[in-house]
Amino acid sequence: MKRRTGAATIAEVAAAAGVSPATVSRVMNDRFLGDASIAERVRSVAIDLAYSPSHLARSLALGQTSAIAFVVPDLANPAFQAMLSSLSKAAAKDGYRVLVADSAESPSDEPLLVSEIRRRCDAVVLCAPRMSDAELVSLAGSLRPLVLINRANDQIDAPSLSIDYRSGIQDLAQHLADLGHRHLVFIEGPEGSASNRHRVDGLDDFQRRSPGVRIDRIPGGATSEDGLAVAARVRDSGATAALAFNDLVAIGLLNGLINLGVRVPEDMSVTGFDDIPFARYTTPPLTTLSVPHEELGAQAWHRMRALVSGEKPEPNVVFHPRLEVRGSTGPAPR
Amino acid sequence: MKRRTGAATIAEVAAAAGVSPATVSRVMNDRFLGDASIAERVRSVAIDLAYSPSHLARSLALGQTSAIAFVVPDLANPAFQAMLSSLSKAAAKDGYRVLVADSAESPSDEPLLVSEIRRRCDAVVLCAPRMSDAELVSLAGSLRPLVLINRANDQIDAPSLSIDYRSGIQDLAQHLADLGHRHLVFIEGPEGSASNRHRVDGLDDFQRRSPGVRIDRIPGGATSEDGLAVAARVRDSGATAALAFNDLVAIGLLNGLINLGVRVPEDMSVTGFDDIPFARYTTPPLTTLSVPHEELGAQAWHRMRALVSGEKPEPNVVFHPRLEVRGSTGPAPR
DNA sequence: ATAGTTCGAGAAAGCGGTTTCACGCGTGGT
DNA sequence: ACCACGCGTGAAACCGCTTTCTCGAACTAT
Numbered sequence: 157m158k159r160r161t162g163a164a165t166i167a168e169v170a171a172a173a174g175v176s177p178a179t180v181s182r183v184m185n186d187r188f189l190g191d192a193s194i195a196e197r198v199r200s201v202a203i204d205l206a207y208s209p210s211h212l213a214r215s216l217a218l219g220q221t222s223a224i225a226f227v228v229p230d231l232a233n234p235a236f237q238a239m240l241s242s243l244s245k246a247a248a249k250d251g252y253r254v255l256v257a258d259s260a261e262s263p264s265d266e267p268l269l270v271s272e273i274r275r276r277c278d279a280v281v282l283c284a285p286r287m288s289d290a291e292l293v294s295l296a297g298s299l300r301p302l303v304l305i306n307r308a309n310d311q312i313d314a315p316s317l318s319i320d321y322r323s324g325i326q327d328l329a330q331h332l333a334d335l336g337h338r339h340l341v342f343i344e345g346p347e348g349s350a351s352n353r354h355r356v357d358g359l360d361d362f363q364r365r366s367p368g369v370r371i372d373r374i375p376g377g378a379t380s381e382d383g384l385a386v387a388a389r390v391r392d393s394g395a396t397a398a399l400a401f402n403d404l405v406a407i408g409l410l411n412g413l414i415n416l417g418v419r420v421p422e423d424m425s426v427t428g429f430d431d432i433p434f435a436r437y438t439t440p441p442l443t444t445l446s447v448p449h450e451e452l453g454a455q456a457w458h459r460m461r462a463l464v465s466g467e468k469p470e471p472n473v474v475f476h477p478r479l480e481v482r483g484s485t486g487p488a489p490r
Numbered sequence: 491m492k493r494r495t496g497a498a499t500i501a502e503v504a505a506a507a508g509v510s511p512a513t514v515s516r517v518m519n520d521r522f523l524g525d526a527s528i529a530e531r532v533r534s535v536a537i538d539l540a541y542s543p544s545h546l547a548r549s550l551a552l553g554q555t556s557a558i559a560f561v562v563p564d565l566a567n568p569a570f571q572a573m574l575s576s577l578s579k580a581a582a583k584d585g586y587r588v589l590v591a592d593s594a595e596s597p598s599d600e601p602l603l604v605s606e607i608r609r610r611c612d613a614v615v616l617c618a619p620r621m622s623d624a625e626l627v628s629l630a631g632s633l634r635p636l637v638l639i640n641r642a643n644d645q646i647d648a649p650s651l652s653i654d655y656r657s658g659i660q661d662l663a664q665h666l667a668d669l670g671h672r673h674l675v676f677i678e679g680p681e682g683s684a685s686n687r688h689r690v691d692g693l694d695d696f697q698r699r700s701p702g703v704r705i706d707r708i709p710g711g712a713t714s715e716d717g718l719a720v721a722a723r724v725r726d727s728g729a730t731a732a733l734a735f736n737d738l739v740a741i742g743l744l745n746g747l748i749n750l751g752v753r754v755p756e757d758m759s760v761t762g763f764d765d766i767p768f769a770r771y772t773t774p775p776l777t778t779l780s781v782p783h784e785e786l787g788a789q790a791w792h793r794m795r796a797l798v799s800g801e802k803p804e805p806n807v808v809f810h811p812r813l814e815v816r817g818s819t820g821p822a823p824r
Numbered sequence: 825a826t827a828g829t830t831c832g833a834g835a836a837a838g839c840g841g842t843t844t845c846a847c848g849c850g851t852g853g854t
Numbered sequence: 855a856c857c858a859c860g861c862g863t864g865a866a867a868c869c870g871c872t873t874t875c876t877c878g879a880a881c882t883a884t
Contacts, residue, residue, distance in 0.1 A: 165840055176864045181842055190862045206632070211610045212550050213840030216869050221546065223589065223610065231575040234568065241565040244590055253589050253607060255557065256578055273587060276545045276557065298540070380767070407771050433714070437741050439773030499870055510834045515872055524832050547870030550839050829882070837874080844867080851860085 164205040173201040223277040231258035234432040242453030301463040315459035322358035324477040336488035343376035345401035380408030387412025403428035421486030440483030498539040507535040557611040565592035568766040576787030635797040649793035656692035658811040670822035671731040677710035679735035714742030721746025737762035755820030774817030
């Protein structure tokens with residue numbers, strides 16, 4: 157096959173040190189119990205040859221790669237980036253690395269993408285998958301160890317971390333109602349997204365409880381561009397307050413409204429969802445729901461570590477986002 | 491060793507289909523030339539057994555993992571996130587995955603971290619490494635294939651993509667000078683960071699050319715917190731304009747100044763660097779230098795692909811960031 | 825009918841480690 | 855002086871896949 161990479165192999169070190177590969181392996185892994193002078197010799201030869209064990213070969217023999225995958229629907233979203241950042245940091249502390257994948261391009265191949273990436277590592281953290289429940293359930297078995305973020309499912313036996321979108325969006329609606337708004341409009345997230353569905357359900361609950369409030373819905377998306385795009389429709393909707401699917405949409409919307417001469421919050425209130433780092437810096441600062449993304453990433457790793465080491469993971473948790481009232485919401489006009 | 495993972499192996503498929511593992515391998519890789527009925531039988535057995543080749547074993551045999559590493563000094567920085575996002579997308583199109591690592595925690599082990607992660611994959615994209623030139627040069631050989639972002643070095647034979655911080659910061663300074671500012675203050679980036687050094691060099695050039703302008707320096711950092719922290723010092727510096735190391739710092743500074751009752755840009759102008767997606771949404775919108783991060787990520791992959799496939803990579807490029815004048819800069823007071 | 829090709833498919837040798845198991849040696853008990 | 859035991863070390867099997875090489879069967883040419 158003759159495909160030498162140039163790097164020294166354990167056999168070469170063994171030969172150079174006059175010992176067997178088994179001994180080199182033991183020395184390299186601090187499992188060597190014999191004569192210290194041998195260990196020393198091996199170590200020095202290893203350094204001379206710039207030997208460093210092939211992680212690949214090691215993984216194959218050991219049956220584990222010390223890597224996990226993190227799959228998100230949109231790597232460009234700060235909310236997911238925050239999770240990735242903390243997940244990666246937490247995993248690194250235990251010697252694990254994370255492999256990323258973004259299913260944005262073609263949500264329809266998400267199951268394939270996930271299966272493929274799962275085979276490259278020891279486990280997968282699936283964040284807010286867009287695939288259907290049926291697909292998710294049927295895939296879950298082959299994905300294990302698996303940690304689910306933002307997509308609890310009692311048919312799946314995997315630790316799950318989630319955010320209570322349903323009650324969260326109601327807090328937002330209540331906040332607006334308290335300010336006197338009676339006509340709200342919700343800019344929806346990506347079609348088929350579970351987290352959008354939860355928000356819609358929450359708003360339905362709310363509306364049921366508050367007959368005096370009307371809530372319209374406008375199709376939107378998950379990015380600032382989507383928010384910008386619906387600005388005119390929002391202005392013309394007759395509503396006095398807009399609930400955006402997330403902060404990104406809210407920021408785009410904010411910008412669009414301002415460009416249209418709509419004053420926020422005097423003419424119209426706007427809310428976001430996520431509390432991404434920049435929500436506090438917009439003009440006006442965005443009223444939103446604070447979701448602890450860093451915490452989610454870190455917790456995901458804790459669950460995962462338990463899983464891969466055969467322990468019983470801590471119980472699932474549902475985070476209740478905290479209402480963060482800032483300047484983008486105010487009393488209803490008139 | 492007995493560490494069966496439960497997944498079917500090629501040998502099992504071969505046995506079940508009554509052929510040799512070699513044949514199964516050929517069928518799975520579309521390299522099979524023999525009888526079509528055999529291929530069909532193998533495929534059907536593979537499906538029955540839910541067989542999927544071990545990527546690990548495959549990588550070992552093939553001598554390549556189809557994964558690359560992306561190492562940044564701070565995964566929480568939107569500028570690096572943007573590169574990661576586009577790099578990952580571009581690499582995915584060619585069947586490659588990216589492994590991330592953040593050297594923020596302990597910059598001193600950056601060389602170790604990089605070497606370690608390099609051994610897990612086929613190549614590494616090193617972004618704005620904080621390590622010294624000497625370390626970088628001595629490490630480069632063992633890292634190859636290597637693509638460098640934001641850290642050109644003619645002693646290293648690796649494609650490099652960089653941003654002309656040096657002239658960029660001068661554009662910013664010139665912009666401020668044109669507005670009548672005669673006393674500027676630069677909030678420095680992380681100590682020892684090469685990109686900070688380039689900015690400082692640029693400002694030195696500028697000052698040499700423009701004797702009427704004074705430029706002070708204040709130690710800062712690379713995050714919003716760092717910007718917030720120096721707000722008072724900036725206010726008291728006597729300068730009428732502040733150049734922040736990057737947008738994150740600028741945003742923190744903006745906020746800090748506003749909290750202190752300093753009006754931007756009436757009392758003081760503020761500039762950033764990077765043009766992260768949120769720079770346009772701050773209050774006032776941030777004047778900054780637009781760096782094409784997505785482009786950098788995509789280009790990095792193009793270079794990398796050339797490298798791993800043995801072609802000659804396209805020439806190095808130096809991106810000249812574009813001055814993006816927004817609302818955070820204005821005429822000098824008085 | 826026999827020798828020379830061609831072609832399909834399997835045996836086996838890697839890839840680079842880890843680990844079990846066995847072997848040889850020195851020690852201690854009787 | 856002999857046997858059991860312990861201990862350090864190496865041989866070899868194994869992780870799961872790819873690929874070269876080889877061999878035998880089928881097929882053409884004389």
